[in-house]
Amino acid sequence: MPPGASASVFALEENPREVYLEVTSVLIRLANNVIKNPSDQKYRSIRLANPTVANKLLPAVGAMECLFEMGFKEAHDCLVLPGSSNLENIRAIHDQILVRRNIMVSKNVATSSPTVSNSSPAQIAAIQTTPAQPQLQSSSQPQPSSSSGSSNKAPSSTTTSTSGGNTINQNVHTPQPSQSSKDTLPKPGFLERIISASGIVVESSNKEHLEIAKSYIPLTELETAALEQLRKVQKIIKMEQAEKKEKISEEPSMQELLLLQLLSWFKEKFFTWVNNPPCHFCSGKTKFRRTDSRGNLRVEVYECALCFQETDFPRHTDPLKLLETRCGRCGEWGRCFTYLCLALGWDSRLVIDETDHVWTEVFLTSQSRWVHCDPCENAFDTPLMYELGWKKKLSYILAYSPDDVQDVTWRYSANHKELLKRRTYCTEAQLIEIIMDQRKLRQINLSAARKAYLLKRTLFELVELWKEPSEKDGNYQGRQSGSLAWRIGRGETTAAIRAEPFIWKPTQSEIDKKEMRIQYLSGLDQYRRGPHSTELPLSGWINGVNTVQNIFRKEERDWKMVYLARDEGCNKGTVTWCVDLAGSGLVADTVKIILCSKIFETGQVNVTLCGGDVCVKLPTSKDNPEATISTSDLCGASLIKLTVELSGGNGDAAWQHAQLFRTDLASDNVSLDFQIKMRHVLKVTDRK
Structure with a gap:
């Protein structure tokens, strides 16, 4: 998403504050419904006669312009989004509105009670319907999650009754000024990057697409190799038991062994690193010349040193496209590998380091913890390698999954005090606010049991992140600690x-x-x-x-x-x-x-x-x-x-x-x- 918002998004801010909050809430939900359900026609049609549209969107400055910029077209008594429309346009406007909304709220901190949107999810659903189905949708219609961000304090939640009598939680921002800097805004582009990354990962949860991704994995081959590793580990454990060693090695889980095999296969056989792409004409060496924006795709352009032909290197973010191209740098590597982990049914996160690196975290159920996986390095469970090995000055590292967002910076640093000094892009309260807000929006349609599980897991993780890791906890460049069986299970030694x-x-x-x-x-x-x-x-x-x-x-x-x-x-x-x-x-x-x-x-x-x-x-x-x-x-x-x-x-x-x-x-x-x-x-x- 471009760092600057469109004129239509800025025009929304000409409305009174209460109108602005009301209108942006409706626009965000309309856009999010399409993003979450791209093939559902009822979300691609907006009835102009609907009271919410007629009374709130039509009179508001910039509202209809935003819809047109998303790609909606006029058709008789409704607005229709053509099937050929690029969802990137909707996502871009959606994200820009979210970011500008947060900035607006930060500038104008409410001293009175918070403004509550009067539009229930059922009313929003009623706006979007096919021409053949003009009736209101039932309040039981599930609502897609969206991404949002705010400034300082955890978002409050109020309840609104739908026409069907059901009570639905409304996500309402009630920000408070920062104690240290009441007027300081987040660094331009920082919140945009968080929201944009969140949206990309949410789209990765499409079940049909995950099945396609799974078909690329040689699962039988990897499972066979994992079983062979397991037998070797078990053999060593028996040897240790026979020798009556004080500490007997633990047997790794099949998930862990399969994850190790997936890392190795992905690195050695599936994906390829690209610095400068070879010339498409003569295969000669190329030099970087410029970056072009083509629609919503960023394209690096390289010039051949021999024939002077230009070669394009598109920086794809769509995981399905990356399964076809199978090349790129850490961004492409991290996105594609995370997608394959999700395809295997594992709780997985895309981890983005603000100092320019991307990797994956996978939740190991046998150990009830998240583990670091860097497909570029074929590295496993070595979180300190960046700070202690690469000497990176870390600041913000966020992990994104389809139903959660977490600040995991602390896992990757052995010096929390120094790291905290470098976190100057926004206040800690602002970062917590946006994380809590997005987490809540992502989990809005989850079952109570799933929400309870995620909450419990998050609490355990926060306790883990609170503890400052030590270099002595394990070699940050390649784990050598632990018993022989442990290392064999990770594929780090076979001798x-x-x-x-x-x-x-x-x-x-x-x-x-x-x-x-x-x-x-x-x-x-x-x-x-x-x-x-x-x-x-x-x-x-x-x-x-x-x-x-x-x-x-x-x-x-x-x-x-x-x-x-x-x-x-x-x-x-x-x-x-x-x-x-x-x-x-x-x-x-x-x-x-x-x-x-x-x-x-x-x-x-x-x-x-x-x-x-x-x-x-x-x-x-x-x-x-x-x-x-x-x-x-x-x-x-x-x-x-x-x-x-x-x-x-x-x-x-x-x-x-x-x-x-x-x-x-x-x-x-x-x-x-x-x-x-x-x-x-x-x-x-x-x-x-």
């Missing part, structure tokens, strides 16, 4: 759960050629038997090693790099690959190893190649990222082992100072090349 050591043996083709070759491609996380092999690749670094201790595969999503490193807190990590030539009739003749590593500060990467009674060390150093050795010292050996030990480093990041196979994510570079030339075993007669 300690191998059942059988893997041994590489020559294939018949390799025996015939008397040459064996094993390559590991770190970016793809797979092994292959040489560049021209017809053998299927072996996926997963862990599935090709003989022994491993305190080693895991680290993916740096921000730097788009991947490598093996030792577990944080461990002084040493080791991994061994084993080749067994026994039974082939061959033994080693010469062995060649090319191994990539990366060393920082005082980190150490020690590589040893052993065969028979002989061991040879590979030279590694900061200046030698690609260690190479070709030796015949292992000649005659039938069992060959390559062992790498990672150690050293300084400070809390010591575990990162010795890295193995560091390369770009998705790169097909060979990080380990293990070549063995073989010869026949010498017989006794051959030696004479």
Whole structure:
């Protein structure tokens, strides 16, 4: 929504205060009915003879102009919204009226009792009806929720009787001046952004659209992977119980394991990050030139450095459209992932950080708490990563769900006192007011049981948010705390759960050629038997090693790099690959190893190649990222082992100072090349 309101919205303010409040209340409900029920024709027609329209809207300055600007057209005795009308126009006027209404109320604080709208929901429903159904709608007709905002105090609620005798709560603003700044208004655009974000998430609750979104998820595949993770966790728990450890790991829920699988799939297979889109004409690199507004869509325009053609990059906010495009930056990532979580039936929130980042929160029913999920980073339950890891100066972080809005800033900061100093866009009372107001409007059509549940859940969350988290509560860049089973359940380590050591043996083709070759491609996380092999690749670094201790595969999503490193807190990590030539009739003749590593500060990467009674060390150093050795010292050996030990480093990041196979994510570079030339075993007669 543009930051400035239209002339029609400003014209409404020429009316007397009571008329203004009455008229804007009616307009908001009319617009909200269409937004909530876009395919229901009765909400697309407004009878001009209706008393509310004739007595309130028609005489009011700007009211009819607002309806026309929304897209309504004159048709005989009513106004009709064509089916081809863009709902963005209605939403824009709806949001502008809400924001201007809040500002008007803030400027003119009522000292007397609040003005109460005389138009009941039933009367509003009666305004909107199809030409074939001119009669009044029953007061039992459900009313859609809307978004609203005010200034300082929680909104009051009065009751109005409908024509059917039912009592319906009316949302009436009764703002009070701020103690600290009676005349200070919110920062321009801040309230607009809150209301606009609220509206987008509300639209995401359409059941038909959620079913479409669910069809994009490979649910069977993800559930199978989650079950495999669960079995691994259960196996570790049994081991801990058998060893009679003091603290036995807890078993994660299937929802949590499935959520982890969804995060991984979304990041690695479904969505793509876009900085500068490639040229649509020649696929060359582009540079940003300008931003255009095309209707209600913001479009970034880029120019090719080679052919000078312009390429558009639309910044879509419609989740269904994002399911088609599957690309963008954090805004698109967060909106689309939140939508998929909602499609799975999980209570989910779109979380928007005012310092320019977007992610998701999902409510884990087994733990009765909201957890942080960042699809851009494939990060789970690491809320302090932005403040402590990225060094962001946080101020406002709001979470939006179809039936709630919450200020969750405090969950993401370990220094509430300093954070509070940066919250200057409005008073805290004003922010609470708009949150309470929108929450009430969102929940207006919910059952009493659902409202009670949400209230209880909110109270528990407020207690949680009140407590200032500590950096010691968990690693903010990637959770390493907790038991092994907990980490396995999150997919952060797999090293300690191998059942059988893997041994590489020559294939018949390799025996015939008397040459064996094993390559590991770190970016793809797979092994292959040489560049021209017809053998299927072996996926997963862990599935090709003989022994491993305190080693895991680290993916740096921000730097788009991947490598093996030792577990944080461990002084040493080791991994061994084993080749067994026994039974082939061959033994080693010469062995060649090319191994990539990366060393920082005082980190150490020690590589040893052993065969028979002989061991040879590979030279590694900061200046030698690609260690190479070709030796015949292992000649005659039938069992060959390559062992790498990672150690050293300084400070809390010591575990990162010795890295193995560091390369770009998705790169097909060979990080380990293990070549063995073989010869026949010498017989006794051959030696004479």
